Amino acid sequence: MADILIIDDEKAIRKTLGEILSFEGYKIDEASDGEEGLKKFKERNYDVVLCDIKMPKVDGIEFLQRAGESNSDVPIIMISGHGNIETAVEAVKKGAYDFISKPPDLNRLLITIRNAMDKSSLVTETKVLKRKVSKVQEMIGNSSPIEKIKDTIDKVAPTDARVLITGENGSGKELVARWIHEKSNRNIGPLVEVNCAAIPSELIESELFGHEKGSFTSAIKQRIGKFEQANGGTLFLDEIGDMSLNAQAKVLRALQEGKITRVGADKDINVDVRVIAATNKDLLREVDERNFRLDLYHRLSVILIHVPSLNERRDDIPLLVDKFLEDTCAEYGVAVKAIDENAIQLLEEYNWTFNIRELRNVVERLVILSGKTITKEDIASYVMPKSR
Numbered sequence: 525m526a527d528i529l530i531i532d533d534e535k536a537i538r539k540t541l542g543e544i545l546s547f548e549g550y551k552i553d554e555a556s557d558g559e560e561g562l563k564k565f566k567e568r569n570y571d572v573v574l575c576d577i578k579m580p581k582v583d584g585i586e587f588l589q590r591a592g593e594s595n596s597d598v599p600i601i602m603i604s605g606h607g608n609i610e611t612a613v614e615a616v617k618k619g620a621y622d623f624i625s626k627p628p629d630l631n632r633l634l635i636t637i638r639n640a641m642d643k644s645s646l647v648t649e650t651k652v653l654k655r656k657v658s659k660v661q662e663m664i665g666n667s668s669p670i671e672k673i674k675d676t677i678d679k680v681a682p683t684d685a686r687v688l689i690t691g692e693n694g695s696g697k698e699l700v701a702r703w704i705h706e707k708s709n710r711n712i713g714p715l716v717e718v719n720c721a722a723i724p725s726e727l728i729e730s731e732l733f734g735h736e737k738g739s740f741t742s743a744i745k746q747r748i749g750k751f752e753q754a755n756g757g758t759l760f761l762d763e764i765g766d767m768s769l770n771a772q773a774k775v776l777r778a779l780q781e782g783k784i785t786r787v788g789a790d791k792d793i794n795v796d797v798r799v800i801a802a803t804n805k806d807l808l809r810e811v812d813e814r815n816f817r818l819d820l821y822h823r824l825s826v827i828l829i830h831v832p833s834l835n836e837r838r839d840d841i842p843l844l845v846d847k848f849l850e851d852t853c854a855e856y857g858v859a860v861k862a863i864d865e866n867a868i869q870l871l872e873e874y875n876w877t878f879n880i881r882e883l884r885n886v887v888e889r890l891v892i893l894s895g896k897t898i899t900k901e902d903i904a905s906y907v908m909p910k911s912r
Contacts, residue, residue: 528553528570533580599644601640677700687800696879862897870904
């Protein structure tokens with residue numbers, strides 16, 4: 525049974541539409557103005573919204589704009605007794621599915637609702653199919669820390685909350701960021717990644733915000749920055765603890781105001797970006813040492829996710845090894861190699877300094893150098909040569 529929200533300040537209109545749509549088998553909820561409608565819209569998942577335009581507190585056009593920022597997939601049909609071409613065009617431009625004048629033609633209204641629901645279903649199916657064919661690597665493991673991370677991702681991803689991911693190098697912070705984007709409402713948009721540690725401090729602002737032609741010596745043409753490239757999607761700032769204080773101040777402004785300014789320009793550009801950041805540093809210690817801004821830390825850390833080291837999740841090593849064996853053997857075009865229990869035990873006892881990244885490299889080495897079955901002797905020879 526589909527849920528429909530009717531927002532109208534006229535009780536008689538709400539009652540009439542509610543009775544008609546209830547008779548058609550729809551489940552109806554009502555709001556007497558745009559403010560109440562917004563509250564209900566954010567609390568529940570509706571299939572269609574019918575919204576008046578002229579209302580107290582929050583009018584229909586403002587509701588349309590703010591609802592679109594919360595969930596742009598829900599079709600909103602505007603209904604107004606003050607209808608004209610200009611109003612209809614403005615409503616459609618701001619994201620309305622359709623515009624119907626009062627008193628509405630009931631046949632047209634019912635057809636429009638059915639078509640809107642069909643469109644909503646197609647959008648949902650498209651997202652499901654996109655996830656099925658996604659190339660995002662699976663998050664392997666069923667240890668308690670990994671299950672907690674998966675659960676957090678499921679809760680956080682559908683929101684626009686900023687996330688700060690912490691953990692050692694090679695532990696899988698980037699994978700967590702990719703899954704947050706993949707499961708979010710922004711997954712149709714781009715995921716733009718920036719390694720703040722790999723960009724010289726004098727170029728980081730140009731990389732993030734872009735620049736105008738001639739703004740500095742080597743600026744031979746205009747450049748679009750990562751914030752603009754990520755508009756409508758997600759910006760992943762990896763190793764944000766290595767960002768300069770000057771760049772931090774501009775990132776803070778972008779998060780506060782939703783605006784950026786290209787280097788060498790004086791015009792603000794609005795950006796709609798969800799920011800996910802990651803670091804292998806203790807940012808609060810960096811704050812104490814005046815290397816990182818406290819206000820930026822609080823802006824970024826709405827949600828904190830700590831990714832454990834491989835040494836903290838040794839129970840997952842057999843699953844990871846099996847997956848890496850399968851992937852590596854497929855990549856090299858050879859039959860999947862077996863690994864005996866004694867070899868697995870040695871891998872579980874090994875000190876993984878560089879975490880999952882190191883384990884993947886070790887498995888690739890074993891596939892290349894070992895026989896059909898990987899033994900503890902192979903581990904001693906190719907992983908821990910000092911133990912021979």
